[in-house]
Amino acid sequence: STLKMGLSRRAKNLIVDVPFQGAKWLRCVDLAGQLFGNTATPPPPTTIAHGSESAAVQEDYTSQTLVSDSCNPKKKAAGLKMERIRLPRPILKFRPALNEACRIDCFPFVDHKMFWVDHLGRPFLFEAETRLMDMLPCLHKPKSMPFSVFVPNADADNDYEHHRPGSSLFVMERIPKPEVNSSTQWSDQFEAFVYCKHKRTSTNFSKTWQWQLLPPPPYVREPKYWHSCSRPEISSYTSLTVNGDPHICISIDGVGTYCLNTASHTWIKVGNWTLPFHGRVEYVPEFNLWFGFSSDESPHYLAASNLSAMDSQPQLVGRWEELYLPEDLKECKNPQLVNLGSGRFCITRFFHSRSHNSDSRGDVDQNVAVFTGVEVKPCFQDANGGSGKVELQMIPHKSLFHKSNHTTIDAVF
Numbered sequence: 001s002t003l004k005m006g007l008s009r010r011a012k013n014l015i016v017d018v019p020f021q022g023a024k025w026l027r028c029v030d031l032a033g034q035l036f037g038n039t040a041t042p043p044p045p046t047t048i049a050h051g052s053e054s055a056a057v058q059e060d061y062t063s064q065t066l067v068s069d070s071c072n073p074k075k076k077a078a079g080l081k082m083e084r085i086r087l088p089r090p091i092l093k094f095r096p097a098l099n100e101a102c103r104i105d106c107f108p109f110v111d112h113k114m115f116w117v118d119h120l121g122r123p124f125l126f127e128a129e130t131r132l133m134d135m136l137p138c139l140h141k142p143k144s145m146p147f148s149v150f151v152p153n154a155d156a157d158n159d160y161e162h163h164r165p166g167s168s169l170f171v172m173e174r175i176p177k178p179e180v181n182s183s184t185q186w187s188d189q190f191e192a193f194v195y196c197k198h199k200r201t202s203t204n205f206s207k208t209w210q211w212q213l214l215p216p217p218p219y220v221r222e223p224k225y226w227h228s229c230s231r232p233e234i235s236s237y238t239s240l241t242v243n244g245d246p247h248i249c250i251s252i253d254g255v256g257t258y259c260l261n262t263a264s265h266t267w268i269k270v271g272n273w274t275l276p277f278h279g280r281v282e283y284v285p286e287f288n289l290w291f292g293f294s295s296d297e298s299p300h301y302l303a304a305s306n307l308s309a310m311d312s313q314p315q316l317v318g319r320w321e322e323l324y325l326p327e328d329l330k331e332c333k334n335p336q337l338v339n340l341g342s343g344r345f346c347i348t349r350f351f352h353s354r355s356h357n358s359d360s361r362g363d364v365d366q367n368v369a370v371f372t373g374v375e376v377k378p379c380f381q382d383a384n385g386g387s388g389k390v391e392l393q394m395i396p397h398k399s400l401f402h403k404s405n406h407t408t409i410d411a412v413f
Contacts, residue, residue: 012030012112012128013032013346017407022104026090026091026094026106027088027089027091031371032340032373035346035400036373082370083400084400084401091131102119104119105117108413110150112128115148115193117142117171123136136193140211141189141191145174147237148171150168150239151248153246167195170193170214172250175231176190178226182221186213186214190213191212191214194210214265219232232253235278235295236281238281247262249270270310270311274313275295275314277305278295279292282337282339284304286343287304289306290307291337294316301321301322302322302347317391322347323347329351329353330352331351333350336348344375348372349370349372352367353403367404367405370400370401372396372398372399373399374394378392378393379393
């Protein structure tokens, strides 16, 4: 295989946008530099709430009034001032063939690599730094609403004497179909892309990437959890270590929380409760905590919890609101979180905005993405910072926006 493993932190991040239906473009963006740096001089501010500018022009970085802040009367009159995010030209453009209804999902892999798979289950790997592409074996079955969890295992990757599974990308259905009458151990709704020795290969120094079917979490085959009106949805997921073994943890609303041993591929139910998060949750070693978005009703806010002990339902140790939003501005999809390292994060929120266009009749619907840089730091309750209880504080930094009636920001990694 031409894929090489490594775990160094990338200097830039990746943004996937959708210029038109079925197509996806990939851009390499320095989020940390734009959200936390202060090297660029912003141009004079204007107002976009009632303007007619073409936000499809990526080179327009004007600081503008995006929305009014109904939570703060002083800000309400002036609006929320922010600059445009600077998006460079795409490094990859993917579009379906003519007359082909195509959907493509993308997942972060490792070291500036992105895993892409289309509606037929045909995957490829793209490396942003070298711009090289590798075609990969097809999934056993295409997934309709997948999510992924990457679990590194560098020791096993370099072990050519044994058949230990190495680093793996787990791809699972977010809303799996019931398998009540299934007679097999495995499920084509849950797969792992594993770096391992091929069983038919006798060479000691040969490893390849292979798809392996996984057993489903037990609730998928238990009739009591299935109802005619809806199917249980995996509401949050993460990776963690249990007794020295890497596990994937998933929570399902109305069902409970399960852990998958990524080495033995066995599931255990750890409780009838769910994690206090919504969506993807990431371990941040600087704090020995897991960060994600709270499971509250929308809007979901940045939160942290200790998931090292799973004998009872974990509790949040912090929850922070980074952006005050007016009541009339509603999010159109779940927010996304990117760990930039050193306690810094990028929070991206997605909205639909309607503004008046003086050059045409009526209002114009536009897609808005707001990128906010936040920094989490420990603070002490006592003045000396000695034996006092340590808490976390969130410091919001710059917010940038992207607005267009054509392009939609789809994912940020």
